[in-house]
Amino acid sequence: MTVPVFYSISDDFTKYAAVSLHSLVKNANPQTDYTVYFLNQDLSDKHKKDLQDLGAKNVHIKFSHIDDQLVAPIKNRKENYLRGDFFTMSIFYRLFIPELFPEYNKAIYIDSGTIVNDDIAKLYQTDLEDNLFAACTDSSIQYVDKMVKYIKDVLSLDPQKYINSGMLVLNSKAFRDEDFIDHFLNLLEKYHFDCIAPDQDYLNEIGEGRILHLNEKWDAMPNENTKPLSSPSLIHYNLFFKPWHFHGVQYEDYFWKNARETKFYSELKKELDDYTDAQRQEDREKLNKMLEKEDSTIKDPHNWARVKEQGPVTL
Template identity: 80%
Template sequence: MTIPVFYSISDDFTKYAAVSLNSLVKHADSEKDYTVYFLNQDLTPEHKEDLAALGNENVHVKFFHIDDELVKPIKNRKENYLRADFFTMSIFYRLFIPDLFPQYDKAIYIDSDTIVNDDISKLYATNLENNLFGACTDLSIQYVEKMVTYIRDVLALDPKKYINSGMLVLNCKAFREEHFIDHFMDLLEKYHFDCIAPDQDYLNEIGEGRILHLNPRWDAMPNENTAPISNPGLIHYNLFFKPWHFKNVQYEKYFWKSAQETKFYDELKQELDNYTDLQRQEDREKLNYMLEKEDKTFNDPHNWAQIKKQGSVTL
């Protein structure tokens, strides 16, 4: 039996994905078998080689090209912008995993801006029962008033149960049996919901009531409002405060320890050194810009909350 783990990346994210993959390999149980897939549309042959070289005899690295036709209905429109900032198709790849890989009844998905600090097979052992997926509450937004308001009043969800989609334990069998991707596409095409985190919002909405909330150590995110988790199993450098752009980021030591073991270490250190205070200020302003979207979506008569109130959408 192999433990399937999926990343979705664009070519410019390869160096960060390499650091994550290196950490996963380092913590993998030598007695178990793992297959790591990189879902992509534009990886260069050189970067494929760089990632494949990090595998070993029991961690197999493979690549899967996402066909344009598959994601054709997902348009580059403002309501599909990540963080209200830009469009990236790769955030949607994770939703297609169960249909693209029918050989798996369960799979793990993790973002590329992560560090694995424990054996990922422990996460895979999660008993999902009848839940669609397992994930962790998004603790990075619990102290951001506008995000809490957005989740409560625009999405009509409980902010304390709103999960982050950077780590998912997918019940692939249930996704297929219940035609999750067809349902997602129907909602996407019919309503054009204006979202701050498109893939994440849809997962929270469709999965409501059938999400297994996991121990927060499996999606530990840098947070300026809380103390760090002492034994994080997986660290997710969510939103803007990446350790390759900011110094003194919570959990940064785990990133640099793994980065040091890859060919990209010098390049990453240079990226940090060359990142200017002006760029950091712009990143902080992007957070504010993202939060401004809450005002607009709150007054949208076609937002999630209003459509659900009308009873015209079945999730």
């Protein structure tokens, strides 16, 4: 058995992905075989080598170039902006994994800004039954009133069941059998729903009722409102809680412990030291700007909730 794990990255995210990969390899079971794929469009040969060097005898590192034609239907339009701030195609790559890798009936996806503290094969052993995927409730937004309101009133979903897409166990066979990607692309083109987190919102909407919710330890996110988990299996530095930009981030020790064991430590430490208070303030303002999107989307007569009131969201 091979455990397939997927990241999607752009070239400038290599150093964070390298720390995540190092932590994954370090906690991998030496008796288990793993293949880690990096989905990308612009990864340099140098950075490919940097990542490949982090592999092990039983952890194979591979790269898969995302073809422009494959993602051509996803346009650089404001409703597809991540956090309402910028467009990045890489957030959508995870949705194509089942189609691009038909040899796998199940696959794991994790974001680059993560630390793996446990054997990732334990996730792969999840019994998905008839669910489309498994994930964790998005704990980073449960105390953010505007996000809770957005999920309830704009998406017409239960905030307690709204998952974060930074860690997914995909039922790849079900994705293929049910033409998930065609469904997604057709919805994207027909409705142009204005989203705060486009890939995540679509996953929550299409997967509603068929999402297996996992223990929060598999997607622990820094949070200023709750105490840290004592033994997080996977840490996800979501939104603007980046230990390479901010001091005092919850779970930051896990990141720096692993970063020190990679060639990127000095570069990452310098990035933290050089990041200015003005840049940190700008990041906080971006978060506020993201939350302001709730004000406009709730008035949109064509938002998810209004369309769903008229009946099932169809192709």
